[in-house]
Amino acid sequence: MTSQPWTAPVAPGAVDATVRLPGSKSMTNRALILAALADGPSTLAAPLRSRDTELMAGALRALGAGVAEDGAGWRVVPGELRGPASVDVGLAGTVMRFLPPVAALAAGDVAIDGDPYARRRPMGPIIAALRALGTGVDDEGRGALPFTVRGRGAVEGGVVTIDASGSSQLISGLLLAAPRFAKGVEVRHEGPPVPSAPHLEMTVRMLREAGAAVETGHDVWRVAPGPVAGRTWDIEPDLSNAAQFLAAALVTGGRVTVPGWPPDTTQPGDALRGLLARMGADVEASGGALTVRGTGAFRGLDADLHEVGELTPVLAALCALADGPSRLTGIAHLRGHETDRLAALVTELNGLGGDVRELPDGLEIRPRPLHGGTFRTYDDHRMVMAGAVLGLAVDGVQVENPATVGKTLPDFTTMWAAMLAAPAARRG
Template identity: 55%
Template sequence: MVSILTGTEATGTQSGPWPAPTAERPVTAVVPVPGAKSGTNRALVLAALADGPSRLRGALRSRDTLLMAGVLRALGGEIDTDGPDWLVNPPAPGGRLAPGAVADCGNAGTVARFTPAVATLRAGDVTFDGDARMRDRPLTPLLGALRELGADIDGDRMPFTVHGRGALPGGEVTVDASDSSQLVSGLLLAAPRYDAGVTVVHRGARLPSGPYLDMTVADLRAAGAVVEAAPPERDGSRRWRVEPGTLAGGDRAIEPDLNSATAFLAAALATGGRVVVPDWPEVTEQPGRMLPTLLAAMGASTERTEDGLAVSGGGTIHGLDVDLSDFGEAAPVLTALAVLADSPSRLRGIAHLRLQETDRLLALAQELGSLGARITVTDDGLAIEPARLHGGRLDPRADHRLAMAYAVVGLVVPGITIDDIATTGKTVPDFPRMWAAMLSGRAG
């Protein structure tokens, strides 16, 4: 049996204050990044619903992905995460869940929002729970939509119990997913297995993180599902239709995690150096595809080489004014660069970051503010003014993206320590070692 890695175990470090290294010279390194969390967890769900076994090549081994594997095991799947390739065998038809089954979602949004629909397709009861923060994150619209589609679920927030009947009628449902696009993905991924498929209509404010929905649609189609995705309407509403049918197993290659590359590429701009991330995909649905343009706007030079995507810093960091509604994951690291910039920055379209692992907007303003940064939380984002910074102790508040962002600031500002750097194990196993290797010029 494979255990779930905690943040500390995933990074191989002890939790507690971590002295953020200051760069003594421009960083020059090649940094391979691990597989994408978003791709790994979508692939795990689709493999657990497939008609046959699957092999996932390049899967990310981190706390979030091992939590996903653990929940899918609780739902009857057989998942081997021991080797470099992960092997998934879906449950045998007609099997029942073990009595008292529990799905531990930790603080993983993809796990909490992608797996309840899978549970409705199993026979038996399973109780979903997670970390304290997960009990505050948006789930009610998803659970309400599943009930409308025929599910039997007790509760609207964790802990809640799904009483699986082995099938779900499906049909059409309207949901307000303006807090998280994962609420829609959680309905779509299992939809081919609903008796009537599903039509999902989003009505509400603009959907955040739209590229992740494009990723969900692309992954469904790659597994053999028939999906129609209408373009957004003027009022922000959207519509998807997934036909009932089977999903194919087989081999699936997981792309490198472009989100996790953000901090390493930002190090090149922060220090005036050069960082190359190998195997950067030519075409991808990951929102990280926007990163070269964003870094260039802040003063970097970017180019595709035979080795991968290369980012070079020019010695000066410029502020930027940008709508990050499609790529909110980049906001913490871009904020880290913005507090080092020579002009003001305005990051917009990221109000939904208040509902992530922590309230990222408030945390960035308070924690970096303790170093002297001038950050104002706005209705939909952050406004940052240049200021002189000093060292200090920063708390990432159990948020992996914040911990990595603070490491970027530490490259330039001496005397920064970061509490619980092990929280980076949520998505980047062994981040401290990778960061040290980058500073030394070694690959990886």
């Protein structure tokens, strides 16, 4: 879906807002998978309703699970998994990596495809892993979408070695379905370090909460065969989607509070507390909420973002507005995300007058006065959010295709406008 360019609004003053975030995409899609494989019905309370999660729900329905509205949540009733079926994964990494091992459990063929750029995202390791575990996959030698999983109604399971340096989702996808494999699974990683470790911790924690037996070691994960319990999943707010709102506090010298911030979480977005504090923000967690205050002046950032790469676009935008240089490293894997995020950020920030250089594993950013212009987003929701942060301080930033935020935060532009309207309302 495309939309007309959006003029990112300049902040009228210091923001003073409370922003309530919808549920975590990562938790919602993991809960949907576990619920579809459970031994009884499950309820998802306060899930994210977005393109990525609707694609997951639709994929599971196509395989035979019941996913129905339940007030503001979803009720999932497991069903016999079967083909033939066709699944659209869009551009959702969680769907394209989590769904194939589930499809291997179906009786019949499952054809999997997605958006054009999805065909360039790393899928070879999951295809090879399924073959090693005894499942046929017809990809015509591409190692990428589209492909067909030749489901036999069961997966033997066992030990498999993969290179998951491109995405932790490659491991999570195997682990989430593993309780239903006859022998469970032992996944061994060989290669450069796996990125986004908090997401793997989330997978392990949620599996255990559903009753699965999971053991972890250095670059090895074991899930024993056994039942997955139907249960109620309380989905946390999506902390990564807090990044741009909290960044607004620094850029405008204001205050933003996010209620419902969990005191103990595996979400990568929780790292925002420390990262923004290093840039000069006053960060306070109190009463189940996180509040960030800024002065309008903030430092650059030298940080390894290997475990929290999804925060990079917004942090890079913030760094482009900072008082000093920044160096963001450990994020070479972002070249295989919704777009090549490193190349996209260099091109678009420099297109507005910035000074950004691509490193082998990251970005070097030197602040310069920026000017308005088109900020292309490459069908990447995080790029829209980065453009919004720039627009707070730079007049005339035209953000291309803002509708792409529907991937994880469909109401983003409305929420953004409400945040910016808050100080004006108080002044009135």
